[in-house]
Amino acid sequence: MTASQPPIAVAPAQPGYRPPDARGSSEMAPRSMWLQALRETFARPGAQFGRVWVVLLAFFGVFAPILANSYPILVKSKAGQVFSPMLANLFPIDFTLIAVFMAALILWGTGRFSFLKSLLTILAIGVVTFLIAKAVCNPDPTPQYDEYRRREVAGEFSSVIRTIVPYSPNDRLRDRGDQALLPPSRQYWLGTTEFGEDMLSRMLAACRIALTIGFISTTIATMIGVSYGALMGYNGGTIDLLGMRFIEIVEAIPRLILLLIVTVSFGRSLYLMMVVIGLVSWTSDARFVRAEFMKLRKLDFVQAAVAVGLPRWSVLFRHMLPNGIAPVLVNASFGVAGAILLESVLSFLGLGLGPDDPSWGQMLEQARKGGRGFNWWIAVFPGVAIFLTVFSYILIGEAARDAIDPKLKKLRD
């Protein structure tokens, strides 16, 4: 520093000082608000339980066809040929999910990339895998689940490696005679359904549906709610007034009845259900974002962002949104739980998914109409799964709310 410069009261960097590692335990480590909130959220025992359960569900959902499949993983024929009937019968979506899951795990594990970069990479990997798998995969459209069991019994193979649960969710075990409504046993760990399908296999497959319906409908709801609320909150005035009235109209629609009408008139469809749930549950997100934006737009750093000449979208979504999204994220957690419950209710009423798409709610319905008394295993396992899943999301949501809102945290301590 030369003598002509003004005196500057900045502490000189200590010699030998190294910026603390972002992953280190030092309290002074430069860490974004988000990382800190995330860390605090999952420091709570409730959220830890929730996370373990949801990750477990995701694992089951992604790897369901590898964990439970009637097609063996590897088969060695008498002639010495080795092939994999399981791989040949996987759907493109199975490969895509596995690729995406592995990519996410690797990127998260290395922790080298920013959130956005990782997300884009994962999306790209997903799309590419899907396209390749779509070109390569050729699963049997009318699967013969018992084919390999018959051939094994007939002595065609010298050795067979099976999956942990050797039954596909829709395998009705026709080759074994009447296997319907068997209670849990060594052969069928969670029992069988009225059609003779293995319960455990169906439970695993249902994980995927539960997670998908929760995530997709919540994503739709969040995207609509955030954009809508952001516009209302930022503009205010007449736009806000009309926007709020429209929200009230949407909120007045009874969701369950709307879903019933839609399924009755358009038929059963998982995707339609996700979209409809998403389309009616964005209002609370919009309210939260609106309130946050009304507060934020007066703040200095938003004014400063405008004064720097940043375009409107950048001010809205880069500078305001990250500061106002906390309640939406908390709400999303509850939203996932709500969507899973709603799907279960619909399926239980027999208006959800068909018997070929295993879902927990639809299994509950089977427990009711199966006959031959109360088949407890068909009711208890999906029931517990629904309970634990919804409970997990609520625990995570609560923990996130506590972590983000310091006032609430103080009250509780």
Next chain:
Amino acid sequence: MPEPLLQIRDLNIAFETSRGDVRPVRDMNLTIFPGQTVAVVGESGCGKSVTAMSILQLLPKPPAKYLSGQIFFQGRDLLKESERAMRSVRGKDIAMIFQEPMTSLNPVYTIGDQIVEAVALHQGKSGRAGYAVAQQALEDVGIADPARRLGEYPHQMSGGMRQRVMIAMALSCQPKLLIADEPTTALDVTIQAQILELLRKLQKERNMAIMLITHDLGVVAENADAVAVMYASRNVETATVEELFDHPMHPYTEGLFKSIPKLGANRDRLDTIPGTVPNPQRFPAGCKFHPRCHRMQGDVKCSTVEPNLREVQPAHWASCHHVPGYESALVTIPTISHKRQITARVTQEVNA
């Protein structure tokens, strides 16, 4: 006389409220030349900040509306520019720093990310090149170890540091005019002096004009070339800094000087201006200052006719019926291209 950088001409702004329009800025005229520091002085709510915000078109419309006037920046009328065109002016030609350094930076991004975003926008330099510019900008404002500071979040910095960062961000795109809206109000005195010193130094290096909004006459004395005093949304006096401090003409300016505590003066009470600032919804008729003015002495003219800004003496404008020579003076647009020569003398005036 050089070409003026910024000319505000007869600017009138209204805010629509449920109880009728409020006029935060009336008949405002201001001229700023390149490299000049023009101070806009006045108490809270007198329209200083609204004037500044209107230059960058930062006022939300509604409730704000521009009733009349022009704001010429390098010859183009900013009030006629589209939002898109304004965006390329903001930050690039005219930058602004705010009063509250604690809340002027986005808490979720690092310092580096915030500076680089502005640099990328106006200079097309992103990534490594952008960070190099940002690092240089931090170095220019005297932040030690700028490379490390770029990776830090605003909450890890003190108020003075953040104001430096704000200045670095504002100056990273080499603006021709810097609007400093009470840049030192939230800082303690030693940091204030440093920040002002820094602004002076950077101004000299870059021949940048500064519009300094403040209510601190000490800051004005130390920094300004020309001063515009505002009262009740109007410009009541404009002069060079020396002239204004030597011969204040308007009774409001006079009152402001009297209410500065003086070192060594043996007095119990500080002089104050009696009364309070009028509510913009119920401005008095005539001169807006007359209910608080000691010169009025029952003069009906004061309470009926609002005086306009007249050039009472060369390069000294005032709007008061009781200033000698006011009646015969001409109504002209205040334009002062003067730059201060001596800083010590004016400083002494304030402290004397």
